[in-house]
Amino acid sequence: MKADLRSLPRDELEAWVRDELGLPAWRGRQVFRWLWRPGTVSFQQMTDLGKDLRAALAEAGEIRGFTAAGEQRSADGTRKFLWRLPDGARVESVYIPEERRRTLCVSSQVGCAMGCRFCRTARMGLVRQLTPGEIAGQVLAAVERLGDAPGPVRNLVFMGMGEPLANLPALARAIRILADDLGLNFSTRRITVSTCGLPRQMLELGRSLDVGLAVSLHAPDDELRSRLMPVNRRHPLAELLEACRRYPLPRRRRITFEYLLLAGVNDAPAHARRLADLLRGLRAKVNLIPFNECPGIPFRRPSDHRVEAFRQVLLEAGLNATVRRSRGTDIAAACGQLYAEDQRTADGREKDAAAA
Ligand code: SF4
Structure with a gap:
């Protein structure tokens, strides 16, 4: 089987070139630069x-690329890309242009095994892990499609399909590729990894890479959180928050806690007070996300008044709390809405997403 060269960070590619082809390290650097140059599809280039x-x-390696399987554009400028992978599986990435930030939301798995009740991706189940080349390749493919307008992608968030920390070895390699100055040269300070709460992997990530961390909390107590997010039964709040306290946070940075507001479920002032108590003493900021309603998911969006009342409780408790403006809701590109239809497994069988 040929080596998937886009899955190798620069040092591993240098070693591969040395071991497989008997060539010096600088040849590996040359190849690496070519692999991550927009427009490269063949060694002949x-x-x-x-x-x-x-x-x-x-003869010994290959350049695995993406086929663009579709693109949707929102009235607010958000663009959702659907990519077809070599085995027919599909993933999505979302480009979100804002005044001063241009962000790409990247997928880390095809589907997801975590089963969060409010998430469309969860309904696919886990189809398969993405390789490092498929994770970093979404960024390259998006850069190629976006061209210059309306400006280069500056921020990367691993908040697309999948739980990034359930695919940590591939994610870490992809980040090293993306941050390499001979690769796409992203600053790790502009990369954020979002997790539903896998404590051991959070600490492993923090020890190896200087990236931002976002934790999806969505409930201030174990009973409610376990109902919304099955992962909480394995890793309850006390364990998760202990990992947050031990996370090696760079100076002047905070952990972002994502809190999805679901009408009548977790959006009462009492929930906000419990949330403030929970986060006391942590270097935290809270991102409130009013739920984006979508077919088949039995939750509703709270009123703006209710959202603001929740935020006020957090502010009065001394927390930094913002409300995330939903982007791309008209093309189902907002948080928790990614769901690549027509998934196929590696052997070509159709995966019944609804039954997964
Ligand atoms: S919210 Fe994230 S972790 Fe939860 S099921 Fe969806 S993709 Fe997976």
């Missing part, structure tokens, strides 16, 4: 490598 070397690369 690597014109500063000799013909024999290009042939040797093509």
Whole structure:
């Protein structure tokens, strides 16, 4: 089987070039730069490598690309990309242009096993893990499609399909590729990984990469959180918050706690007071996300008045709390709405997403 060269961070590619082709490390750097240059689809384009070397690369390795399977544009400028992977599986990435921030929301798995009750992706079940090349490749493919307008992607958030920390080895490699100055050269300070709360992997991530962390909380007590997010039965709040306290946070940074507001479920002032108590002493900011209603998910969006009342309780308790403006709701690109229809497994069988 040929090596998937886009899944190798630079040091691993240098080692591969040395071990497989008997070449010095600088050849690996040359190849790495080509692999992450927008528009590269074949070794033949690597014109500063000799013909024999290009042939040797093509024999032992391959450049796995994406096929664009669709794109939807929202009235607010948000664009949702659907990518078809070589085995037919599909994933989505979402480009969100804001005045001073241009963000790409990236997927880390095809589907997701975490089963959060409010999430469309959960209904697919986990189809498969993405490789490092497929995670970082979404960014390259989006950069290629976006061209220059309306400006380059500056921020990356791993909040698309899947639980990133359930695919940590591939995610960590992808981040090293994306942050490499010979790759796409993203600052790790502009990369945020969002998790539903896997404590051991959170600490592993924090020890190895200097990236931002967002934790999806969505409820201030175990009883309610376990109902909304089955992961809470395995890792209850006390364990999750202990991992947050131990997370090696860079100076002047805070953990973002995402809190989805579901009408009549977790949006009362009493919930806000309990949330404030829970986060006391943590370097935290709270991102309130009014639920985006979508077919088949039995929750409703609270009124703006209710959302603001919730926020006021947090502010009065001294917390930094903002309300996230929903983007791309008309194309189902908002939080928890990603759901690539027509999933196919590697052997080509149709996956029954609704039954998963
Ligand atoms: S909210 Fe995130 S972790 Fe939960 S099921 Fe959806 S994709 Fe998975």
